[in-house]
Amino acid sequence: NAGVTQTPKFQVLKTGQSMTLQCAQDMNHNSMYWYRQDPGMGLRLIYYSASEGTTDKGEVPNGYNVSRLNKREFSLRLESAAPSQTSVYFCASLPRTGGTDTQYFGPGTRLTVL
Amino acid sequence: AQSVTQLGSHVSVSEGALVLLRCNYSSSVPPYLFWYVQYPNQGLQLLLKYTSAATLVKGINGFEAEFKKSETSFHLTKPSAHMSDAAEYFCAVCPFSGGYNKLIFGAGTRLAVHP
Numbered sequence: 032n033a034g035v036t037q038t039p040k041f042q043v044l045k046t047g048q049s050m051t052l053q054c055a056q057d058m059n060h061n062s063m064y065w066y067r068q069d070p071g072m073g074l075r076l077i078y079y080s081a082s083e084g085t086t087d088k089g090e091v092p093n094g095y096n097v098s099r100l101n102k103r104e105f106s107l108r109l110e111s112a113a114p115s116q117t118s119v120y121f122c123a124s125l126p127r128t129g130g131t132d133t134q135y136f137g138p139g140t141r142l143t144v145l
Numbered sequence: 146a147q148s149v150t151q152l153g154s155h156v157s158v159s160e161g162a163l164v165l166l167r168c169n170y171s172s173s174v175p176p177y178l179f180w181y182v183q184y185p186n187q188g189l190q191l192l193l194k195y196t197s198a199a200t201l202v203k204g205i206n207g208f209e210a211e212f213k214k215s216e217t218s219f220h221l222t223k224p225s226a227h228m229s230d231a232a233e234y235f236c237a238v239c240p241f242s243g244g245y246n247k248l249i250f251g252a253g254t255r256l257a258v259h260p
Binding site for chain 2: 035073
């Protein structure tokens with residue numbers, strides 16, 4: 032199993048450009064999450080998908096959209112990138128909600144917006 | 146709202162010394178608690194978790210943590226630090242509300258281990 036994979040690993044954008052961060056998991060997990068990590072702030076939840084076909088906002092959703100394409104894939108889109116979105120983005124997956132399972136994290140995408 | 150406080154953004158210890166990383170949470174109901182480790186340029190890896198079973202939880206790489214309800218704490222310890230323990234450590238809480246297992250993370254503690 033590859034676990035949770037993310038593409039790209041690195042990206043540099045100019046202000047106003049758009050892009051989509053891709054995430055896929057091959058563990059047949061139901062739930063998927065997008066976080067951003069900023070220095071001194073830990074990880075903050077952007078959006079999550081409890082199951083295929085559902086998505087919900089997390090703590091910091093402004094400026095982002097998501098798509099749960101199928102059970103495996105959960106993408107994060109920046110429609111008009113801003114310097115404040117410079118961050119490291121992590122995708123995670125969870126076997127099922129409501130239990131004691133652990134979230135599994137991808138390696139991250141480092142995004143710089145100039 | 147739930148929150149997690151990690152005391153000390155940077156901790157430095159000598160190789161072989163005790164490692165103590167502090168975590169306090171705010172919750173009216175004991176939640177699930179986690180410690181994750183992040184090595185440079187990598188994702189997060191679970192060290193250990195508390196899910197209302199034993200209050201002393203043992204994890205990987207010789208780490209353990211004790212849940213203390215009276216102190217709302219979940220501090221991470223390791224008796225003897227190794228150079229390979231140098232990393233950033235995150236404490237996280239999973240509140241029960243909503244059932245969606247959303248994790249709330251602390252700001253992180255960067256552990257340095259020197260010879």
